[in-house]
Amino acid sequence: MSSYESYLRIPEWRFLDESISAQKRSALESFAADDTLCHLVGQQMSIPAVRTWVHDKTIVLGIQDHRLPNISEATSLLENAGYQSIVRNSGGLAVVLDEGVLNVSMVLSEQNTSIDIPTGYEIMLEFVKLLFPEAGDRIQAYEIVGSYCPGSYDLSIEGLKFAGISQRRLRQGIAVQVYLCIEGSGAKRAELIRELYEAGLNGEETKFVYPTIKPEVMASLSELLNLKLTVSDVNVRVQMLLRSLAENVVTGGFRDDEMDMYAFYLNRVVERNKKMLIK
Template sequence: MSQIESLLQQKVWRFWDQSLSGKSRSALESFAADDLLCHSVGQGLSPATVRTWVHDQTVVLGIQDHRLPFVEDAQDFLRTQGHTPIVRNSGGLAVVLDDGVLNISIVLSEKSQSIDISAGYEVMLAFIQSLFPEAEGKIEAYEIVGSYCPGSYDLSIGGKKFAGISQRRLRQGIAVQVYLCVEGSGSERADLIRQFYEIGVQGEETKFSYPVIKPEVMASLNELLNASFTVQDIVIRVQQVLQQLSPKIVSQSVTQEEMELYKFYIQRVVDRNKKMLTKE
């Protein structure tokens, strides 16, 4: 059995679904939840965990985004479009979250074995491929130039990106996070980020090379597969795949023992976000 297979075939999977309950909450709570899970899973206090989450009208910025020359103007633009900007604590650049985008976090422990960065990405790639048997052999992982938050593990079909993966590592735990554009228009989301960067840069020379967004290289899964999935359809598939991977699934949100730790991580991401949204 390969390392990727062994990481997916856990004896017990914890499943925490926030695809409905978390919609109206700040996405900062989700990044705190993944930090909490990294801590709990990494320290052996929780089994490996899959968390599903959705947030309304949010643009999650990367660390480099807050260094845009006109970042305040760019953030104000997002607010006029009904989107709340926040800064995440994992790698990457700006991405769009809304009720047509499903986020999945796979949280694993490095306590008993080392998991390198590429292995973390490969675990998520294999998981996503198993979610969509109708796309067998079509889902590829390579950088889609012109997409927002480009990276070597952009997930695409026919050259059009529908998902991106990032990682967060903390206390011997690893949270591999993916956003899946399930419903709606991928190109419309990309155009929002295109305008964000145009307003944020305004032709100024920058040390960091921000992506030039081409909306036509992004699409939703419904557009790519000529399907009519809802986010909840995919959440059900996540549970079905977990049942195939493990003999035991424990549905569990934050436990009483984890609550104080959760509050600590929420306060930390809130404080960090407040600091990062203010241009240095």
């Protein structure tokens, strides 16, 4: 067992399945949910948690994306393509969410043991490798140049990116979030982000260097593994993996006594997003 797997093999996991229930809701609700879990888990008011979530056509912008010189024109272009835009509160650049993308948030506490940023990434990498045993060690973590939201923990198979990891830290809680492109065309999603940057820059020079998107370097796991994988299939895999890692898995959404905290974080995320999108 690797040292990172030891973070996964614990007595109890909490599992919140929002892979269907969140689809028609704003992705802002998911970021509020992760903030709530950070607070609860970080302060040991909850056991460590894994939450799965899916949202319909949404572009999640990073803070730098919101600073594009022609961001209004860019978001209008996305709206015309049927996508809404929000600004997220964790690091990174623009990503695509749709019904073929499964997001997994793993929330751990730093109350008793410090977990540095590289360790957080490695724990999620280990989880993804366990989730897809048929890919095994072919899953690698390094920056895929030309992908959207590039970073040192881009997950790829044979140079084609299918996932990216980000982190959010709050109240001694750590939410490590991964988006997994399961179904459909990775290249088509990347093409949308390429158009976002083209419209947002419109030939202007900026201090921040935005990525030059090459759609051909991105793919879905269905394409990479030559399997008819669905989001639903992978969501079941997540649950089965948790049951193999822990003696007990507690399922269900936020309890009544946790909803006030969720409402607080949701209001905070919504207000922040409103300010960010005012240009």
